[in-house]
Each structure stands twice: as structure tokens, then as C-alpha cells.
Amino acid sequence: GETSDSFAIEESLKELAQLADTAGLMVVGSTYQKLASPNPRTYIGSGKVAEIKSAICAFEVETVIFDDELSPGQLRNLEKAFGGDVRVCDRTALILDIFNQRAATHEAALQASLRLFVALAQMEYQLPRLTKMWTHLERQAGGKVKGMGEKQIEVDKRILRTQIGVLKKELESVRKHRKQYRNRRFSVPVPVVSLVGYTNAGKSTLLNQLTGANVLSEDRLFATLDPTTRRVQMKNGSEFLLTDTVGFIQKLPTTLVAAFRATLEEISESSLLVHVVDISHPLAEQQIDAVEKVLAELAVSEIPKLMVWNKVDKVTDPEKIKLEAERREDIVCISALTGEGLLEFCNAVQEKLKDSMVPVEAFVP
Ligand code: GDP
Known part of the structure; x- marks a missing residue:
């Protein structure tokens, strides 16, 4: 429908703005246009080009970012049309930029x-x-x-x-090295629980809540670039290793998805996958789908899963959400921020691990 269409576009643009912010840019505005088909020369129509051009002058804009991938020709034509020093880029180039910055600054x-x-x-x-x-x-x-x-x-x-x-x-040599490291880790009979989820769902916050570890948590996309593992000790004495993985995102460049697959190899060796969802997000369902699509590609269907609906403190009708979660299976409602539901979460994890628990001997090489 017309409205849900515009809504999806606006949400996608909001995410793009958040990405730009993560890249250190200040966003002054956004706009979109509905065309039957993109203009082959400039992607958008000439009227829109003129409109953006006047905004560029008014706000002294340095960068114009497009949400969809532009052809090299369109990039060039747009840069020419906007004139001077304005940089034009697309979502893919922006994400690559962020990864470059993050990879360069992140100590891990x-x-x-x-x-x-x-x-x-x-x-x-x-x-x-x-x-x-x-x-x-x-x-x-x-x-x-x-x-x-x-x-x-x-x-x-x-x-x-x-x-x-x-x-x-x-x-390849890095991967070999990491595999050796993982094998060594498996000689310790502690189950591994992996947190997966859309970027900004609250994985780092949950990890911090459970372990008191100070893993970087920011309201920015891709705050978590490296999988981080912490040991979680539960009140009844049992323990597991909790791994925070990279966040997923829609329209991730395919080249990066391939690169991620290597990083995500650890997931395939965990005892339990915990899928963290920001249930307060208007597009939560789409984000769940995006994550499940990546998981399907990773061939982890055998591993037990638990879904966590996070940020229940932020939803308008928490009771409705909780009823819905009960109606479905394997969903726990929590707030990683306030700590609500964390005990239920730990119990659910334990139950799941009991079901899937490989005999301890199996972990010993
Ligand atoms: P990650 O990308 O999945 O690791 O997400 P983060 O843990 O970095 O969280 C992203 C943002 O959501 C941060 O600003 C957190 O403070 C916020 N956040 C996380 N959990 C909750 C929650 O339960 N409630 C609310 N209101 N905010 C949360």
C-alpha cells in the first residue's frame, strides 16, 4: 500500500541517517521521490536534482548519500550536477566507510x-x-x-x-588460527551461547547486564564490530560463555555478507542462539526477517534458538506485547536497560541448554 510503502522508505532513510551519524557526518535533511523507474542518468528526476542543489547551497552540504546503489555513471552525473566539492555516495560506500573507520580505531x-x-x-x-x-x-x-x-x-x-x-x-591463515583457538576453548566443558540480532537491538547492553563487562554500547549502528565473549555465572552455579556477534542490517552489501560469514563461523559452534529483537522498533518484524535470512544462509538450523524481545520498557503497551510473546513459543520479554525479565531470561537459557546439552565428555578432545 501507498502509506506502508512511504513508511518503509522513511524508516530506511532514518537508518541511513543513523549510519551517516555513525560515520561522523551531521545530517541536515533527507528527501525521497517516487518514480516509475529511476532516471538512468541521475537516478532521481531533474526537478529533484535542482531541489537538492538548492539545499546544498543553503546548508553548505558536503555529502549527498543515496539509499540505493548508484551506477558509476549516475554517481558521476550527480556529482557534476551538484557541482564543486560535493561528494555523492550510496549506502554501500557509506557502510564500507564506517567499517573502515571502525576497523581502524577499534582495539580488539x-x-x-x-x-x-x-x-x-x-x-x-x-x-x-x-x-x-x-x-x-x-x-x-x-x-x-x-x-x-x-x-x-x-x-x-x-x-x-x-x-x-x-x-x-x-x-585464510587468520581463520585457521581462530579455529585452533576455538578448538582449544572447546576443551573446557562450558556451553557457548551466541547473541545474534539486528544492529542496535541491545546485544551489547544485554551482555553488559549479565556480566558487568564493559563492552562498548552506543546508540549507533555497528558499535559492535568484533565478537566479544564473556563468562556468565548463574546463581545456581552453572555457567556459560556468552558471545556478542556483529549486528545484522538490511541492504548489507553482498560482499560484506560474505566477509561476515567468516566472522560468524563461531555461531555454528554454539550450543544456543539467542536472537535479540528491539521489539519497540516499528519495523521489528522486518528486522527479524533480515536476521533469519542471514541465519538461514549460515546453516545453523540444528542449533536451538531462543528469541528475546528487548526494550519492553519502551513499548506503549507492554502487556499486549507480553501476551503476544506467551502466545508464541520460545520468546522471553526483557529490558536489558532496566533489568526487567533477566531472571526469566537466565532460566529460559538454562532450560534450553539442558535440552541441548552435549555430554561433558564430548567437549574434551
Ligand atoms: P547492539 O548493537 O545490539 O549491541 O545494541 P546496543 O546494546 O549497543 O544498544 C543500542 C541502544 O539501545 C543503546 O542506546 C542502548 O542503551 C539501547 N537499549 C538497549 N537495550 C535497551 C532496553 O531494554 N531499553 C531501552 N529503552 N533501550 C535499550
């Missing part, structure tokens, strides 16, 4: 491998765009330099491919 054991993932994703993003750039330059030169562009493409592609090859090898 996985920092090195994350940087590799990002570099790899960036190169794979560039590769198909190279050809188009050079054909364009050639056309601009009126065919006088025919063949020159072609040669340059080949050189550039070869350089990129070599770099990609080197990165892939490094990644």
Missing part, C-alpha cells in the same frame, strides 16, 4: 582480520566499476586514445586481483 583481537575483510570488500566493490570509468574517459577523449584506456583497465585489474589474492590468503 580481531582488528587485523576485520581490516582485511573491509579491504577485500572495498576492492571487490571497485573491480566492476573500473571498466566503466575507463570506457567513459576514452569516450570523453573522442576515441583519440583508443586502446589506452583498455590497457590501463587491464593493469588496474591485475593490481587489484593480486591484492585481492594476497588478502584472501591472509584471511
Whole structure:
């Protein structure tokens, strides 16, 4: 329907604004346009281009970000239309930027491998765009330099491919190393519980609440870049390892999804998956779907799952939500912020672990 359509677009733009904020940009405004099909030259129509251009002048805008992936031609045409120093980019480029920044500043054991993932994703993003750039330059030169562009493409592609090859090898060795580390960890008979969920659902907050660990928690997308593991001790003496994983997000560039798969390998070796949902979010259902889609790709259907509806302190009608959760199976309502429902959560985890518990001997190599 018309309204839910606009609603989804506005929510997606809100998320884009949040991403921009995470990248350190100050968002001054957003706009969208409904077209039967995108303009092949500029993606948006000429009227919209003019409207944005006047906003650029009024607010001294430096960057214009599009929510959908732009072709290299559209990028160039828009940059030309907006003029001067305005940078035009799309969601994919923005996410890659954030990962680059985060990977560069975040102190963690996985920092090195994350940087590799990002570099790899960036190169794979560039590769198909190279050809188009050079054909364009050639056309601009009126065919006088025919063949020159072609040669340059080949050189550039070869350089990129070599770099990609080197990165892939490094990644492979990082993965081997981490596998060894995980194997060692399995010699200790402590079950592993992995937190998964849409980015900003409250995974780090929950981990902090349960362990008192000071894992970075910010109201920003991708605050959690590295899986973090903490030991949780329950009142009855049993314990488990709780792992916080990277957040999922819609429209994640496919190259990054592939890179994530390596990071998410740990998930496939856990005893229980806890799917944390921000139930106060207007698009909670879509976010659940997005996460389940990624989980389906990871082939973890055998692992028991528990869903947590977080932020019940924030919903308008908590009783209704709680009734709905009871109606379905395997859902616990909590507020990681206030601590509400955490005892029920721990009990549910314990129940689930009892069901799935592998005999202790099985953990000993
Ligand atoms: P993550 O990306 O899943 O690790 O999410 P975070 O744990 O970083 O939380 C994202 C934001 O949601 C932070 O601003 C938290 O303070 C907030 N948050 C987390 N849990 C709750 C909750 O139960 N209630 C409310 N109101 N806010 C929460």
C-alpha cells in the first residue's frame, strides 16, 4: 500500500541517517521521490536534482548519500550536477566507510582480520566499476586514445586481483588460527551461547547486564564490530560463555555478507542462539526477517534458538506485547536497560541448554 510503502522508505532513510551519524557526518535533511523507474542518468528526476542543489547551497552540504546503489555513471552525473566539492555516495560506500573507520580505531583481537575483510570488500566493490570509468574517459577523449584506456583497465585489474589474492590468503591463515583457538576453548566443558540480532537491538547492553563487562554500547549502528565473549555465572552455579556477534542490517552489501560469514563461523559452534529483537522498533518484524535470512544462509538450523524481545520498557503497551510473546513459543520479554525479565531470561537459557546439552565428555578432545 501507498502509506506502508512511504513508511518503509522513511524508516530506511532514518537508518541511513543513523549510519551517516555513525560515520561522523551531521545530517541536515533527507528527501525521497517516487518514480516509475529511476532516471538512468541521475537516478532521481531533474526537478529533484535542482531541489537538492538548492539545499546544498543553503546548508553548505558536503555529502549527498543515496539509499540505493548508484551506477558509476549516475554517481558521476550527480556529482557534476551538484557541482564543486560535493561528494555523492550510496549506502554501500557509506557502510564500507564506517567499517573502515571502525576497523581502524577499534582495539580488539580481531582488528587485523576485520581490516582485511573491509579491504577485500572495498576492492571487490571497485573491480566492476573500473571498466566503466575507463570506457567513459576514452569516450570523453573522442576515441583519440583508443586502446589506452583498455590497457590501463587491464593493469588496474591485475593490481587489484593480486591484492585481492594476497588478502584472501591472509584471511585464510587468520581463520585457521581462530579455529585452533576455538578448538582449544572447546576443551573446557562450558556451553557457548551466541547473541545474534539486528544492529542496535541491545546485544551489547544485554551482555553488559549479565556480566558487568564493559563492552562498548552506543546508540549507533555497528558499535559492535568484533565478537566479544564473556563468562556468565548463574546463581545456581552453572555457567556459560556468552558471545556478542556483529549486528545484522538490511541492504548489507553482498560482499560484506560474505566477509561476515567468516566472522560468524563461531555461531555454528554454539550450543544456543539467542536472537535479540528491539521489539519497540516499528519495523521489528522486518528486522527479524533480515536476521533469519542471514541465519538461514549460515546453516545453523540444528542449533536451538531462543528469541528475546528487548526494550519492553519502551513499548506503549507492554502487556499486549507480553501476551503476544506467551502466545508464541520460545520468546522471553526483557529490558536489558532496566533489568526487567533477566531472571526469566537466565532460566529460559538454562532450560534450553539442558535440552541441548552435549555430554561433558564430548567437549574434551
Ligand atoms: P547492539 O548493537 O545490539 O549491541 O545494541 P546496543 O546494546 O549497543 O544498544 C543500542 C541502544 O539501545 C543503546 O542506546 C542502548 O542503551 C539501547 N537499549 C538497549 N537495550 C535497551 C532496553 O531494554 N531499553 C531501552 N529503552 N533501550 C535499550
